[in-house]
Structures are given as C-alpha cells and as structure tokens.
Amino acid sequence: MSQHPQPGEPGNVDSERLARIEALLAPAVSGIEEAGRRLLPAWRRVTKGEPRWPSTLAVLVAVALQFQLPERLAIHPEWLLPTLETALLIALVAANPYRIERASKLYRWAGLVLIAMISAANGWSAVHLVMGLVRGTEGNDAGPLLATGGSIWLTNVIVFALWYWEWDRGGPVARIHAVRTYTDFLFPQMQTPELAPEHWEPQFPDYLYLSFTNATAFSPTDVMPLTRWAKMLMLLQSAVSLLTVVLVVARAVNIFK
Secondary structure: OOOOOOOOOHHHHHHHHHHHHHHHHHHHHHHHHHHHHHHOOHHHOOOOOOEOHHHHHHHHHHHHHHHHOOHHHOOOOOOHHHHHHHHHHHHHHHHOOOEOOOOOHHHHHHHHHHHHHHHHHHHHHHHHHHHHHHHOOOOOOHHHHHHHHHHHHHHHHHHHHHHHHHHHHHOHHHHHOOOOOOOOEEOHHHHOHHHOOOOOOOOHHHHHHHHHHHHHHOOOOOOEEOOHHHHHHHHHHHHHHHHHHHHHHHHHHHHHO
C-alpha cells in the first residue's frame, strides 16, 4: 500500500524545491509574456476602433466638391446623389459616432454603397470633362477649367483613399479585430516596427496619403501594394489621374497662349 512522503522525506523535499523554483521563475515568465505582447505590433492584434471624424470629413469635402461642379458635368438631377450620400453618411455616423467599432454587415454595405455613389458621380463628371476636352466643347476659359479639373482630381484622391481604407484587410472594423493575417498594403511602419510608436496601425489619414502620392507620382511611393486587387486599383487611379491632369493642364496652357 503506497504512502505519501512525510515531512523531511526525499519526495517532500523535491516538491518543496520545485515550488520555490516556480515562485522564483514566475516574475521572469510573466515579463517574457509581457514583452512578447509588446513585440506584436498593434496592426496584428485586437485594438480600439479608429476615430470617426477623419473619414467623415473627407466624405463631406467630396460631397461639397460635387456641388461646385458645373451642371452639365453632374448626374441629373444634380442634387440627388449628394443628398443620398449625405443621408447615408448621417446614418453611418449615428451608428458609430466616435470610433468605428461596430461589426455589422449592414453597416459595412452602407459604407460601400456610399463610396460607390461618390465614385459613380465623380467618374461621370471625369468622363464628360474628358469627352468635352477632346471634342473642344469644354475649356473655353482657363480659370473655370482648372477649378473644375482640380475638383474632380481632388475628389478622385478622396474616393480612392476611401476604397483603400475600406478594403485593406477587410476594412477598418476587421482590422481592429485582427481578422486577417496578411495585409494588402505594406506601410513603412510594418517593415520597421522599432521606428513606429507601440500603438501605431494604419488609419484613414494613412490611406489618404497613399492615395494622394499615387495620384501625383502616378506610381507607388513608400507604401507598396501586395495583393492583385490593390495593384489594379492603384493602376486605375494613376490612369484616371494622369488622363485628367494631362488633358486639363494641356488645354489650360493652350488657352493661356
């Protein structure tokens, strides 16, 4: 019949030694676990939702720019799309007024529809502007032409920033929950996390910067597209931006001469 070790016996001494060793190692193990959590960058772990106001402000600017376009370049009735966009934006802000954290298919689809409407309105204006320039029916005055072209170009920057922001790793809500491991865009802070703040992760201003640099340089700068859809979307933006800038500027220069 087996007996438990009594105090002072070898088995009991070994248990006491193991307990003391575990107690001594506990702080070190805890420190290693904490260090491991800190080494994992914010964009790879669950975090708080990003602030609502940057993307909201960008959409408001895009809607305001649509109202500034000549009537002949807008989808008729010209008030329809801007009104629908504003209504959708109000609904999105009401659902997440401060931080974008709500995981909802309806909410995500509402955001995608909003971006699609802004894209459709700006695409319509860009196509009709280019057709007018080619046919010679647009651009009789350099000042209004540059203002119109600039509005379409800036809206194009905002639209593609919204698309990049909404699709990268499943969108802003999916990113804060770290749903997807692989990123669609490689930001410099991802390559050199030791040079970035502990809580850095891409937010809307980062995608706006990506869109602006792609529209001005007509190619990637410091943010690299990794997936095929990201490459194709950046290619499309560069093509639209190049066509708009070249035709508008060339016509304006010709008028000045």
